Amino acid sequence: MKALILTENEAEDIEVLYPYYRLQEEGIEVHVASTKKGQVTFKHGYWLNADLAFDEVNPDEYDILILPGGRGPEKVRLSKSALNIVKRFSEKSKPIAAICHGPQILISANLVKGRKLTSWQGIKDDVIAAGGMYEDKPVVKDGNLVTSRQPSDLPYWMSELIKAIKG
Amino acid sequence: MKALILTENEAEDIEVLYPYYRLQEEGIEVHVASTKKGQVTFKHGYWLNADLAFDEVNPDEYDILILPGGRGPEKVRLSKSALNIVKRFSEKSKPIAAICHGPQILISANLVKGRKLTSWQGIKDDVIAAGGMYEDKPVVKDGNLVTSRQPSDLPYWMSELIKAIKG
Numbered sequence: 001m002k003a004l005i006l007t008e009n010e011a012e013d014i015e016v017l018y019p020y021y022r023l024q025e026e027g028i029e030v031h032v033a034s035t036k037k038g039q040v041t042f043k044h045g046y047w048l049n050a051d052l053a054f055d056e057v058n059p060d061e062y063d064i065l066i067l068p069g070g071r072g073p074e075k076v077r078l079s080k081s082a083l084n085i086v087k088r089f090s091e092k093s094k095p096i097a098a099i100c101h102g103p104q105i106l107i108s109a110n111l112v113k114g115r116k117l118t119s120w121q122g123i124k125d126d127v128i129a130a131g132g133m134y135e136d137k138p139v140v141k142d143g144n145l146v147t148s149r150q151p152s153d154l155p156y157w158m159s160e161l162i163k164a165i166k167g
Numbered sequence: 168m169k170a171l172i173l174t175e176n177e178a179e180d181i182e183v184l185y186p187y188y189r190l191q192e193e194g195i196e197v198h199v200a201s202t203k204k205g206q207v208t209f210k211h212g213y214w215l216n217a218d219l220a221f222d223e224v225n226p227d228e229y230d231i232l233i234l235p236g237g238r239g240p241e242k243v244r245l246s247k248s249a250l251n252i253v254k255r256f257s258e259k260s261k262p263i264a265a266i267c268h269g270p271q272i273l274i275s276a277n278l279v280k281g282r283k284l285t286s287w288q289g290i291k292d293d294v295i296a297a298g299g300m301y302e303d304k305p306v307v308k309d310g311n312l313v314t315s316r317q318p319s320d321l322p323y324w325m326s327e328l329i330k331a332i333k334g
Contacts, residue, residue: 013211014184017318021185024322044211046181151184155191 001165002029003064004057006082006105007050009034012070013042015099018154019066019161020048026162028064033057035079043070054081059088064165069100069120069150077108086111090144097146097161099153103127106145116142118149168332169196170231171224173249173272174217176201178239180209182266185321186233186328187215193329195231200224202246210237221248226255231332236267236287236317244275253278257311264313264328266320270294273312283309285316 003023007016016032023030034040034050041047054076059065065086067073076082086109089096098106103119104126106112113131118140127134138156139148146164148157170190174183183199190197201207201217208214221243226232232253234240243249253276256263265273270286271293273279280298285307294301305323306315313331315324 014181014213017181018185018188021318021321021325022189025326044180044213046211151188154188158188159192 001027001064002031002062003066004059004062004085005030005032005066005068006054006076006085007032007034007040007068008072008075009041010070010075011040011042011068011072012100012151013044013046014151014154015068015070015102016042016048017046019068019097019158022158022162023064023066031062033082033085035075042072054079054085057081057085059085060092062089063094064161065089065094065096067096067098067102067105069102071101073101073104077105083109093144095144095146095161095164097157099148099157100150103132103147111145115145116140117145117147119147120149168194168231169198169229170233171226171229171252172197172199172233172235173221173243173252174199174201174207174235175239175242176208177237177242178207178209178235179237179267179318180211180213181318181321182235182237182269183209183215183239184213186235186264186325189325189329190231190233198229200249200252202242209239221246221252224248224252226252227259229256230261231328232256232261232263234263234265234269234272236269238268240268240271244272250276260311262311262313262328262331264324266315266324267317270299270314274299278312282312283307284312284314286314287316
């Protein structure tokens, strides 16, 4: 099983690193994609190497998509290739886990309308304006979408995702 | 089940936060103790509130002890109360999980002699000088001690600990 994290500079470190290590614990291979291959440096100074640029990704090779938050998603959503990856996961009903500002990417991929989801409170109105059914809960699961609000929700977010992929 | 993290300012953020959230995923209540109650700020700027000062801790209330690394352990090891907590866990053979510089606390608590363990490479010689049997592996388990070297070992460290407490 393989997971893909879409991220960029200034992402929220723990929202990248927690799923990165957590999915490895489950024996899942985790790749990181960004606008460019190479070092991606997060908000607090942690960094990872992007294995792939967005336009090098074949989404059909992956089973799980992770969209961390922070200030990364406002950069990720500018990439047509990144949005195409997300849309492909959606078409195939593969799990997409987004947290905090991660749902900004879902908005730009037109995947929010009529879906139950949550996000960082600061983008709640954007989620609603895009037609999403916002819920203020630690984790919201609607079909293949698993969303959370903030770092303190990480245990709920990951346990819900892992239940979904193991179930 | 309850876990206790002993930490201080300048600890390695991810080595505190990963077990903090990961054990919550398992339904374990996690408390943080430090020299003083209140905010503890880690190396990269993440912070948590210490629920207790070291001298307020009753170690018999806890089942698991976590010793993260970074520059926190050099402060933690100065507290006699902190060392007494660690010694009590050892007497009772309860799981102690240390990573990176965390084993500095084990050295000061005189718990390293004759034990197999690992640590951050920069303190390998201190571990050996204290009588430890150093192994350069992602995780080393010797009885109740579960040790790892660095953040990239986090998935190995936590899965070994969780296996130990569930087994």
